[in-house]
Amino acid sequence: MKILDWYIIKKYLLTFSVMLLLFVPIGIMVDISENIDKMLASKAPTDEIVLYYVNFVIYFANLLFPIFLFLSVIWFTSKLANDTEIIAILSSGVSYLRFLRPFLVAASIVAIVAFVMGMYIVPNASKGFNEFRFEYIKKGRKKVRDNLEIYKQVTENDFIYLKSFSFDSKRGDNFTLEHFEDNVLEYKIQARSIKYNEDDSTYTLRGFKKRIVGAMNDSLVNQRKFDTIFPFEVDDLTPVTYMAETLNYQELDKFIAKEKQSGSPNVNKHLLVKYKRWSLPITAFILTIIAVAVSSMKRRGGMGFNLAFGIAIAFIYIFFDKIFGTMAEKSGFSPMLAVWVPNLVFGVLALYLLYNARR
Structure with a gap:
């Protein structure tokens, strides 16, 4: 069986790699056709x-990795079935689970690569990808860095409030800072406006008032x-909405802890990013089992039927993922459940299809 494995x-x-090589250039061409005018208008440097x-x-391949994996397994397994190779293998006395083993070994290789990339390589790519888009394609970071009604705990003892803050101008309105010691208010600073000075990392307060609480x-x-x-840093006031995507795992853990302490409303969004990095390798195994179970039988519709079924399953998976992700971001739904419920549902489906395929 080693030769067959x-x-x-x-x-x-090989099929998975070819699928990536075929679809990624298509994604690049679509992106160029949509954004080349904006890049030229904003005078983006060629090297950038x-x-x-x-x-x-890297970003595109990681984003669509489950779909590419799923379709590639369906493609080559259907071809094996149509060429009656699977019938020959099973007729020789090989059990279905033994036949499945090399698929799981290959899925393990892909899962390990996806895990390492998701933890350390994709975050850097995501940072460069998003920064370029907001610098040259979306005309600056205003849409992701300007905030209204900011209320945060910036240190263990300091809480701040801002009616609004613009990252472009480094300026905010109606600033308040409250400093506590042992849960007792020591002083309170208020200002009509606050301006961050990049030259010396200081803040200029206009209409400054400070009340020191005495006994x-x-x-x-x-x-x-x-x-x-x-x-606190100026970035603490308005972290970019895609910040979690740009951090490796250790940095992401620290960032989430800091956001939790500050009372940020985006904590669930950041937790979704964290849990998805862990769930993605598991998805590789689930989709591999489904793909093999669906496409290992020779059907009258041939490869076309299997691919159509696979595309339908892929869209249902994406639908589940988006629905639960939105629920976690917009409500109190657990981010961990939002990430793992689709995998649990499709895991049960994988076991059911595998049971039927064995029969």
Whole structure:
């Protein structure tokens, strides 16, 4: 069986690689046709465009990896079935589960590569991909960095409030900072506006007021303009919405902990990114089992029927993934359940189809 195992493993990996090589260039051409005018209008440098498409390939391949994997397994397994190779294998006394083993070995190789890339390589590609798009295609980061009604815990003892903040101008309105010691308010700073100075990393407050809480009475300080430093970075005020995608696993854990402490409303969105990195390798096994169970029998409709069924399953999977992901982002639904429920549902489907295929 070693020869047969290597034959199936090579077919699996080769078909998956060819599927990527076929569809990724199509994605690049579609993106170029849609955005080339914007790139030229914004005078994007050639070297940055080249780097953008390198990142695009990694980002795009990781995003559609489950679909590519699923369709490629259906494709080459259907071909084996149509050529009656599977019938010959099973007729020689090989059990169906033994026949499935090389598929799972190949899925393990793909899953390990996908896991390592998802944890450490794809985040860097995602950062370059998103930054280029918001710099040259979407005309700046305003849409992802401007916030209204910011209320955050920026340190263990400091809470801030801003009516609005613009990352482009580094300016915010109606700023308030409250400093606590042992859950007791020590002082409160208010300002009509706050401006971050990049030259020296200071903040300029206009309409500055500081109330120091005393044991018997309070003291009040008023100034028209006041320059100071704060124990937080300007990025803490308005982290980009795609920030979690750009961090490796260790950085992502720290970022989520910081966002939880600050009371950020985007915590569930960040947790979705974290859990999906763990679930993606498991998806490779589930989709492989479904694909083999569906396409290992010779059908009257041939490969076309199997591919049509596979595309339908892929769209249902995407539908489930998007629905539960939106529920986690917009409501109190658990991000972990949002990630794993589709895998559990399709895992049960995989076992059912495998049982029928064995029969």
